[in-house]
Every structure is written in C-alpha cells, then in structure tokens.
Amino acid sequence: xxxxxxxxxxxxxxxxxxxxxxxxxxxxxxxxxxxxxxxxxxxxxxxxxxxxxxxxxxxxxxxxxxxxxxxxxxxxxxxxxxxxxxxxxxxxxxxxxxxxxxxxxxxxxxxxxxxxxxxxxxxxxxxxxxxxxxxxxxxxxxxxxxxxxxxxxxxxxxxxxxxxxxxxxxxxxxxxxxxxxxxxxxxxxxxxxxxxxxxxxxxxxxxxxxxxxxxxxxxxxxxxxxxxxxxxxxxxxxxxxxxxxxxxxxxxxxxxxxxxxxx
Amino acid sequence: xxxxxxxxxxxxxxxxxxxxxxxxxxxxxxxxxxxxxxxxxxxxxxxxxxxxxxxxxxxxxxxxxxxxxxxxxxxxxxxxxxxxxxxxxxxxxxxxxxxxxxxxxxxxxxxxxxxxxxxxxxxxxxxxxxxxxxxxxxxxxxxxxxxxxxxxxxxxxxxxxxxxxxxxxxxxxxxxxxxxxxxxxxxxxxxxxxxxxxxxxxxxxxxxxxxxxxxxxxxxxxxxxxxxxxxxxxxxxxxxxxxxxxxxxxxxxxxxxxxxxxxxxxxxxxxxxxx
Numbered sequence: 028x029x030x031x032x033x034x035x036x037x038x039x040x041x042x043x044x045x046x047x048x049x050x051x052x053x054x055x056x057x058x059x060x061x062x063x064x065x066x067x068x069x070x071x072x073x074x075x076x077x078x079x080x081x082x083x084x085x086x087x088x089x090x091x092x093x094x095x096x097x098x099x100x101x102x103x104x105x106x107x108x109x110x111x112x113x114x115x116x117x118x119x120x121x122x123x124x125x126x127x128x129x130x131x132x133x134x135x136x137x138x139x140x141x142x143x144x145x146x147x148x149x150x151x152x153x154x155x156x157x158x159x160x161x162x163x164x165x166x167x168x169x170x171x172x173x174x175x176x177x178x179x180x181x182x183x184x185x186x187x188x189x190x191x192x193x194x195x196x197x198x199x200x201x202x203x204x205x206x207x208x209x210x211x212x213x214x215x216x217x218x219x220x221x222x223x224x225x226x227x228x229x230x231x232x233x234x235x236x237x238x239x240x241x242x243x244x245x246x247x248x249x250x251x252x253x254x255x256x257x258x259x260x261x262x263x264x265x266x267x268x269x270x271x272x273x274x275x276x277x278x279x280x281x282x283x284x285x286x287x288x289x290x
Numbered sequence: 291x292x293x294x295x296x297x298x299x300x301x302x303x304x305x306x307x308x309x310x311x312x313x314x315x316x317x318x319x320x321x322x323x324x325x326x327x328x329x330x331x332x333x334x335x336x337x338x339x340x341x342x343x344x345x346x347x348x349x350x351x352x353x354x355x356x357x358x359x360x361x362x363x364x365x366x367x368x369x370x371x372x373x374x375x376x377x378x379x380x381x382x383x384x385x386x387x388x389x390x391x392x393x394x395x396x397x398x399x400x401x402x403x404x405x406x407x408x409x410x411x412x413x414x415x416x417x418x419x420x421x422x423x424x425x426x427x428x429x430x431x432x433x434x435x436x437x438x439x440x441x442x443x444x445x446x447x448x449x450x451x452x453x454x455x456x457x458x459x460x461x462x463x464x465x466x467x468x469x470x471x472x473x474x475x476x477x478x479x480x481x482x483x484x485x486x487x488x489x490x491x492x493x494x495x496x497x498x499x500x501x502x503x504x505x506x507x508x509x510x511x512x513x514x515x516x517x518x519x520x521x522x523x524x525x526x527x528x529x530x531x532x533x534x535x536x537x538x539x540x541x542x543x544x545x546x547x548x549x550x551x552x553x554x555x556x557x558x559x560x561x562x563x564x565x
Binding site for chain 2: 290
C-alpha cells in the first residue's frame, strides 16, 4: 500500500525538471535561429549577417571536402599541447611557490604584473621568435592557460587547512608527503577551476596566433573567409570552434565530477 | 641532608624503571598578538608516568590546548623545557598520537584510506596495511563503513575514524583535545567506554583535555585544574575510583562526589573571589 502511494507521488511530474530545461533550451535555440533566418534578407542584408541556412551549407561543404576536420584538428592540437604545457607548469610552480612563504612574497608582484599584460599582444613576438608553424600558437595557448591555472592553484594551496597539515606532521609526514597527501588533493578543486577557465583562453591564444600568421587552423579559416568577404564562412568556423570548446568543457566537468565523488 | 636526599634518588629510580613519559619543567608560553603579548603559560610543572591517564580541566583560553601543542612539538615554549619519553621535544613529535578537537580527516579519502595514512608514511607494505586497518576499524566499531567518505559519516563515527587513525601507528603517548566535546551525552558515554577499553588493553600514556569534570573523573587517574591565564595548576587530584570502571556507574561511586566537589571548587575559585 505504502509503496503504491510512493510510486504515485514519484510519477506525478509528467516531465522531470532536467528534461524540461532541455525542452526550454531547444525552444530558445530554435527561436534564435528562426529570428536570424527570418531577419536575414528582410530586415538585414545577408552580405553582413549571413543566415543559419548559409552557415549550415558552408559547414556541410567543409565537412564533405575534409577542410573542417583538417583545420579543427590543427587548432585542437595546438591548444591541447599548449594546455598541457601551461597547466603542468602552472600547477608545479603554484605548489612550489605556495610551499614557501618568502618565495611567494618575492615573486607575487612580478607574476601579477605579467598576468596583467594581454597575452594576445605577445603573439607578434612569438611569431618573430618561433616562425609561423605550430610553435608560436602552442606557446601563446600555454601562456594563456598557465596564468589562470597558476593563480587558481596557488589560491587553493594557500587555503589548505593548516590543522590537517599539522595532523599529518604529527603522524610523521615530511614536507613532500604533506604536499602529496594534503596540499595537492585539497588544492585540486581550485586547480580544476583554473583548468576550466583556462581551456577557452587556450583556444583564444591559439586562434589569435593563427589569425596573425598561419596557413592552417580555425583562426586561418576565419581570417581567410573574412578576406573573401564570406560572412557565412566566418560564422561556420566560429561555430565549429564553439562546438569543440563546449564538448571539451563538458568532458572536463565529467572528469571533475568523477574525481570529486567524495563530496 | 643534601647527600641523604641524593642517596634516595637511585633507589627511586630502581622502583620506577622508566623516566616520566611526559614532563614539563618551568614551561612558559607567550603569544604575540595584535593587541600585544599574551602570556598563556608561565612556570608550569607537571609530569606523567608511563601508562598514566591525565585529564586537564580549565576555563576556555587557559592554555590547555597550548600544552598539547607544545607536547606535539607544533609549538615551542618561550621558557622552560618540554620532555617526552625523556627526550626534549625539539621538532614535531612523531612519537605521539594527537586527536584534535578539529575534524582533520582527509575528506577525499575513504575511512580505510584515512586510517592507513600513518602506515603509508612509514612505508609499510600494502598487505600489512590493509590487515592492520581492517583490524583497527573493527576495534573502533566502524565495520561496514570502510569505503565511506567522511562526509557520509556522523560526527561520532568521524571521531572513531580519527581515533583509529591515531592508534594505528601505536604511539606510546596520546594527546586528546576535547575529543568528545561536540557529541551528544549518550554517544559521549559510549565513546568514553570504548576509549577506556582500548586504553586498558594498550596502556598508553594519555593527556586528555576536557571542560567536563564528570568526563575527567570518569576517565583519568589524575585530574589537573588550570586557572585562567597565565595558567597555574590549581589542584592536582588523584582519582581514587578503582578500575575497571563502568562509565555510567562512576558517578554513583562514593568517592565521586568528593572528587567532583574539590575539582569544581578549584575551577570556580576566581568567580568566588570576585563576587
């Protein structure tokens, strides 16, 4: 009897909250694209704003001739390499600087000053140094990711619960063991925040460098389309990039959920 | 007279083979705070024999926790010396187990992974670690919760896990800082009984800080009452209630009332003077 009542109350909402949200999202996207399509050619000149249909046609053509996969893969490789390099350096340096108060106070103003420089402004310099291949894009992506991961991880390292550290020390933990068993795991949520913030910036770095000097990648594709006054091409390239970053962010989110299952 | 006194010393040494497990000699501690210097301890002397259970009672801020931090080597005295097992405490003291008031379980590790930490630090092989962890988790009554994370446990269970983590490396001296403070009365009795059971099996030297006189009498061989800071020992009361004790019956023992009265009077002294 009671189980019957329970199952009735559970069955009551016809659609769950999350599926309702998905429904609203779909409606939102359809409305936006519909408005764009309707406005294009009536209110606005399609030469400037293109239209969802034209963008879709360009995408299909690029997918068919393999152009999209080729350029996306190049941008993806650059960003991934930069992301891995920048994030690794950011985490290691944050652990090092966070473990030593004097070091932290010494380097803090300089790191903050360099952080304030717009990273994209460094692209011409890197192109001068490293040429127009993959290297300058990787370096720019790495630098963009580095600072976000470094500052976020450092914050986590500084906020570690000192009572836990003391508890570990009385159990016989040395400095390295404290880092490994307490400091790193407790800074991990902050590290992940840095990674999630850093990922899009990594793409920004790579794409910006591609736009300045390159013959491949999404940045080149955007620049090239704009050069040919192909608005649909610009939108198509940006759309492809958007899909990739969203998927990667989702993957990072899943990984985060799995790592922090203890919460 | 002096020589006579000296001649007695070796005989005493013969009777008590080990030196004091814990000894404080003229210990003073001053903290620098924004509003100036705060003298928390001054000229504090006491010692414990190996296997003795000492409780320290005192008003909050009287330096009870400071004494434990000095013994753990997490803090240095500004005057005097602190000895543990006959050795001066010069660095972090890894010969003690410190059960703090604060919940210091690692939230990202399961119960068994938390309890295993001290053994991992000692590079003991995995098979032995898991055997000892399983054994001790059973002894503190956490069977079936090995794979739970601290966030999935109640306050009392977290205390049990912390106790297991402290006991697993078998330190000869245990420091406990109001370990059962925030728990409800019934759970407190249960955990006190289990602590007594574990203590009588292992006979560790215990320094137990509490603000609960009944708890102090129930558990300890001796109770020190601290004055407000700078702390002095108001009374050093040996508890005459015989062991083994039943935690819920200690308070009906004829000696209990006398102990309680004396400790309470010592604890209350300043209030009476000021009124």
